[in-house]
Amino acid sequence: MLGTRRRLAILAEGRFTPLDAKTAVGVLRYRPEEVAAIVDSTRAGRTAAECVGVGGVVPVVSGIEEAAARGADSLMIGIAPQGGDLPADWRPPVRQALGRGWDVLAGLHVFLGDDPELADLARRTGARLLDVRRPPAGRRVAARRAAGVEALVVLTVGSDCNVGKMTAALEIARGLGERGARAAFVATGQTGIFIAGRGVAADAIPADFVAGEIEHEVIEAARGADVVVVEGQGALHHPGYSGVTLALLHGACPRVMVLCHQAGRERVRPPAAAPPPDSVSTPAIPPLGELIESYERAAGWVCPSRVVAVALNTLGLPDAEARSAVERAARETGLAAADPVRFGAAPLVEAVEACRGRARATLG
């Protein structure tokens, strides 16, 4: 991961749950062999699978010492801080890790490398502070160049944050690969970057250059690939993050999109890192058909695109309800639908594969 094979301790203190520890869960799902231990003193003694449903017998331990005893050699920050700043109680484990010469991998908006105390400590022990959200130095402006690549470009889009856009993209790329296609995955968020070992965190780039950086990533990924699957971010009707979503859509110029939704979610979730007061409501999530129309219309402002499948996240539903939710989504939209984690991504992969070779629509 990020240049070398690692044995990670993942910091998820007090928050090692499926919803709070999104980064930890993503890495456990796709890179379990690189995780030595999870650090959460409130859940020490349990396994990862017991806490979040993935990661098998990876142990939850109470601190850095115990993680070291399990063979860890790097620390990854696996949760997002409330409010955005590095919480005071995260400093001791980060300091301990650096003191041991461990690299610290972080995907925060605040950069650990800019913290004088931590940077100094890292220098003294030869450790590295790897802030994967730090934006590239370039100033690229998109000009729908990605519309010109030969490869089929697929973008996962969503009804909200944290509904499964990264997971759907990874599962589709994996499924295409299993069918013999040369499939590339483009990571656009910190968890995806940790998993893929490269990528760019769209949400931390100065706004003028988000689409340009994504365009560049897509063009690079398309060299030698038949299909490029791009991890989407946010949602068009998310009050805080819609700009990131549209920049990604217009930078990537996908020929097809896969709509991701969590069954049963009715309103956009307030951001955990900066929750508004209770008096402020978040927008209702429109019906799937309306979402599809919005994404296709927004794409068409720059480069036409179609939603070809629905990835439904049924986390927490009993099996029978999950199956009928998937069937309902397929009926409602007339598209292939699947929960790629629970029931496999085959319907999504087939829907994407059916679009290979078809001509792209003409640009307006």
Add this chain to the structure above:
Amino acid sequence: MLGTRRRLAILAEGRFTPLDAKTAVGVLRYRPEEVAAIVDSTRAGRTAAECVGVGGVVPVVSGIEEAAARGADSLMIGIAPQGGDLPADWRPPVRQALGRGWDVLAGLHVFLGDDPELADLARRTGARLLDVRRPPAGRRVAARRAAGVEALVVLTVGSDCNVGKMTAALEIARGLGERGARAAFVATGQTGIFIAGRGVAADAIPADFVAGEIEHEVIEAARGADVVVVEGQGALHHPGYSGVTLALLHGACPRVMVLCHQAGRERVRPPAAAPPPDSVSTPAIPPLGELIESYERAAGWVCPSRVVAVALNTLGLPDAEARSAVERAARETGLAAADPVRFGAAPLVEAVEACRGRARATLG
């Protein structure tokens, strides 16, 4: 300007034309009393009005020495660099200005204050490097809080960059003020910030926080104002900048919008700072009715809004053609239309004023 009354020399070397020197032209139009001279050795000896149609007899001079002789005490960068980096031939005038102890005001994506040589020189002479595009340190996430302000919030939106969104916003705010309303202007780009003396450059903020910063600016401006007029940025169908546009729309939660367009422009212009190769086309600008529908639909994803007037930039057209272009826009959209610079903003101001007191639509 920016904390003190100044006598500015504006650097526009080789590019003091209406289209290239957007910042210089904006400041000349709204703050002529603060401009001592324009620096452009290729046009020295002429007046500002002769070169760009505004600024009256403000002289164009060949360098910093001559600007000093005209009473300048600060230097403003009035043009955007090709490619984004500080061009080598801009360093001598910037160094000369700093050497004299002049503050240097810049709205570039590259920050002069981060340039070791310039920062060191400024320290030695007591000059300041004022980078107005440097994003605020906070990490605000929008949650449609701006929808709750009492004041009428107006946003100018556009068919492209550089069609007159800032100017329309300033003229509408001025017109409302002349009619006795307490009108606040919210600057969202470098030129607007230079003119207003405050604001935030939306396009340089890390993408996750653009809407949040704009929301904050609107809420602050609404204290003690009847109407808040927000300067728009970019366009929904601009391949590079659409994300900034949508973030602004969803952060400001305007109750009404004014659509800005340049008569005769048929395609989105490639960005001057990073032009794509000739083989890459830019999107066609849709008809006004379609633009209006797109903006209203996109607004409605978070907070309903209506376009209530069209600001048409008729720069370069003969008078008769300009008048008929304005009439055509009014007929085509069924809305009030005006070129606020050429024929006055009264129709736009009246259209906005007619919306005061009307109830806001319910949030979904």
